[in-house]
Amino acid sequence: MRKKIVAGNWKMNKNLQEGVALATELNEVLAADKPNCDVVICTPFIHLATVSGIINHEVIGLGAENCADKASGAYTGEVSAEMVKSTGAEYVILGHSERREYYNETPAILKEKVDLALANGLKVIFCIGESLAQREANEQNAVVKAELEGSVFHLTPEQFANIVIAYEPIWAIGTGKTATSDQAEEIHAYIRSIIAAQYGNEVAENTSILYGGSCKASNAPELFAKPDIDGGLIGGASLKAPDFKGIIDAWKA
Ligand code: 13P
Secondary structure, three states: OOOOEEEEEOOOOOOHHHHHHHHHHHHHHHHHOOOOOEEEEEEOHHHHHHHHHHOOOOOEEEEEOOOOOOOOOOOOOOOOHHHHHHOOOOEEEEOOHHHHHHOOOOHHHHHHHHHHHHHOOOEEEEEEOOOHHHHHOOOHHHHHHHHHHHHOOOOOHHHHOOEEEEEOOHHHOOOOOOOOHHHHHHHHHHHHHHHHHHHOHHHHHHOOEEEEOOOOOOOHHHHHOOOOOOEEEEOHHHOOHHHHHHHHHHHHO
């Protein structure tokens, strides 16, 4: 059975002290009331080593929001997958639309990052999703297919088992505008079908596909009730422990 996952993406929020406070609170809240799903927090690089020492990794997984497309060497300012792994992190988000758009991360660059992350024993939360213009032109299926083909469909089935997909329609990120549960389910089922076409039904059935984009405690139960939605990748609502816990609890509804 595939995993149910609620993952937080802190983005560029929280200084170190604030991040430590949030991780500490979340760790306490989830120790007191065990989640019914896997929980992951993805933090800025500088928080990873400290947060890793605070959380119970049996309950909360830790991830980075990015890693370098090179293994090591003279790449000033970059952070390698090996460095991420050495902090105790288990995950890395790759392919987020903000990285694709603002930092010009192409499918070829993301393919390098995916390969390095997997080679260093990290699981990858790989983000895909269309813009509003692409949705209005009914191109969403072609967009997500090309994103998968460009960066992860070269993997072997064994490697692909370490990929979690996050479908995040760009028009729903931080806008308060969520995809309807039917809209999300339709494209999640399509994504699973193309994974099945590439790797077979068993791999597709075992792949967790998360929804991201203005997901919150009020809409999570309806989204997570859909057969092909296996959890969420949460931005804004992951920055306060009660809000994030509310989404985690959607798996108890
Ligand atoms: P919001 O939940 O703030 O819309 O962000 C979603 C997201 O981009 C998670 O990666």
